[in-house]
Amino acid sequence: MADSTLRTIEAPFVAPGPSGVAIRTSIKGMSRRDREVLPLVGAHLGSLACADLKARCRAGTDHDSDQWAERKRALTEESSSRWAGSITKATHDQWGLSRRAQLAHIHSLEAGVRTIAHRLSQPVGEKGTKRAPGGYRTKQEWFRKTRRLHVLDDRLGRERSDREAGVVHVVRGGKRLARGRHNLEAAQLTEYEWRQRWDAERWFLRADGESGKRLGNETIRVSSDGEVSIKLPAPLAHLANAPRGRYVLDGRIDFRHRGEEWADRVSANRAVAYRIHLDVDRGRWYLTASWTIPPVQTVSLAVARANGLIGVDTNADHFAAWRLDEHGNPMGEPRRFLYDLDGPATHRDAQVRHALTRLLHWTRREGVSIAIEDLDFGAEKTREKHGRRKRFRKLISGMPVARLRARLVSMAAELGIAIVVVDPAYTSRWGAEHWQKPLSSKNRKTTRHDAAGVAIGRRALGHRVRRRTAPPPHDQSDRVGHRTAQAGHGTRGREETHPASRTTDTIRAAGRGANAGDQRIHNRSGYASRPGLGPRLTPAH
Structure with a gap:
């Protein structure tokens, strides 16, 4: 009989392709005057963006289109109509993002309060189960958790009040960097270095694309030969070195990645958005170009399953992958693609990108699709749920599952590889139970992660994790055909051996x-x- 406590497993689906493109390159050959003008423009527009964000946060949920138009008119006097449009749009996006983050924080606090309240209601030392935590170990821990419950209740009450009132808390430049000012020694920064980073993060040098306009953008214009020009705000018009209040940089850009695609859009006057920013650590200025692309028609799930696929299990230090045929049978040997998530963000990003590249190249040679789990550790990282398991909390917190999936989908779309997303429920548990031992031999050590890859692949193919149906009806030979059919959802005893007779004779x-x-x-x-x-x-x- 099926376990009624198991949660419902969602059906697999083919992940849609990316909806936009962003490419970045450094601005080379910049003159001293360029390095003086860009900070002035960025600081002026940044101050306007700060004031606009403050006005938007003050309006809260009572904000309407009339207030938006009034804010834009006020900004136009200090900059230009196009700069004002970019600033107000960025402010609107930032406010919306803060509201979504606020709601996620409320859900996290509610989960923490429920967990602590449940554990406090259990006797001290009560053991938990797989589905429900037990009581706290000692009376001292129980007492500390009662105090933490009051703290979380207080935070939850404040967050709920702020959400009802439409109040959000936003720091232009980042809360982490702002807090670093109060402890420069821990941040390993001097006051001058911190100020440089703080100013650079608060500058505003971004412009939305305009379809039909010259080169796709009237505010920050980049020609096909790499010339960059900026429409100066009204108070800084005296810095112009080109007609109509524009400043042309001496530096030039050259997009090595997807440069031809960008050049085609620019030549056709299609919208391209730009952002100019300074990397303080390297002392380099960068330009990022982005544009939307029409949604790619994804293949159907049946087509993605046609030739089998590769089941991929995501782990803290590697991808465990196994090739499966269309019947769900493992083929060949398991593959593991290692990466290291320690160190700075640039190192982690390069490690993940290299592992994904090797996985995709192998998939393209096999001519199949990829099956991955729809992982989301948002509600799994709290110490209220995992208690003293600090190492485990650190492990799941360090896995960039959302960013990893987005990058995999984007890279796979370039190679024409379909990505099938499956529900992650019980894949590791059932994979180890049904596949780890049968796939192990003297020459091959099958890990739990390899078996999970098989379970993920079978779920993507529409099969149960258990494979075999009941034996042939006549006898144990292959008289009626080999057992290649998959077990049906209602088939009982599809995996078990024949039960022995009760007699002992x-x-x-x-x-x-x-x-x-x-x-x-x-x-x-x-x-x-x-x-x-x-x-x-x-x-x-």
Whole structure:
């Protein structure tokens, strides 16, 4: 009988392709004047963006289109209509993002309060189960958690009040960097270095694309030969070195990645958005170009399953992958693609990108699709749920599952590889239970992660994790065909062996002694269970 406590497993689906493109390159050959003008423009527009964000946060949920237009008119006087449009749009996006983050924080606090309240209601030392935590270990821990429950209740009340009032808390430049100012020694920064980073993060040098306008953008214009020009705000018009209040940089850009695609859009005057920013650590200025692309028509799930696929299990230090045919049978040897998530963000990003590249190249050679889990550790990282398991909390917190999936989908779309997303429920548990031991041998050590890859692939193919149906109806030979059919959802006993008879009688042949054994262990159509009763037929499976 099925376990009624198991949660419902969602159906697999083909992940849609990316909806936009962003490419970045450094601005090379910049003059001293360029390095003076860009900070002035960025600081002026950044101050306007700060004031606009403050006005938007003050309006809260009562904000309407009339207030938006009023804010834009006020910004136009200090910059230009196009700069004002970019600033107000960025402010609107930032406010919306803060509201979504606020709601996620409320859900996290609610989960923490529920968990602590449940554990406090259990006797001290009560052991938990797989589905519900037990009580706290000691009276001291129980007392500390009662205090933490009051703290979380207070935070939850404040967050709910802020959400009802439409209040959000936003720091332009980042809260982490702002807090670093109060402890420069821990941040390993001097006051001057911190100020440089703070100013650079608060500058505003971004412009939305405009379809039909020259080169796709009237505010920050980049020609096909790499010339960059900026429309100066009204108070800084005296810095112009080109007609119509524009400043042309001496530096040039060259997009090595997807440069031809960008050049085609620019030549056709299609919208391209730009952002200019300074990397303080390297002392380099960068330009990022981005544009939307029409949604790519993804293949159907049946087409993605046609030739089988590769099941991929995501782990803290590697991808465990196994090729499966269309019937869900593992083929060949498992593959592991290692990466290291320690160190700075640039190192982690390069490690993940290299592992994904090797995985995709192997997939393209096999001519199949990829199956991955729809992982989301958002509600799994709290210490209220995992308690003292700090190492485990650190492990799942360090896995960039959302970013990893987005990058995989984007890279796979370039190679024409379909990505099938499946529900992650019980894949590791059932994979280890049904596939780890059968796939192990003297020459191959199958890990739990390899078995999980098989379970993920079978779920993507629409099969149960258990594979085999009942044996053939007539006998144990292949008279009616080999057992290649998959077990149906309602098939009982599809994986189990034939149950032994309840009788303990055995028949021993003369002269063979103990080697004759129990005749029931031989896979025969029938045997004499007791003298005089005749043959007993094996029940059909």
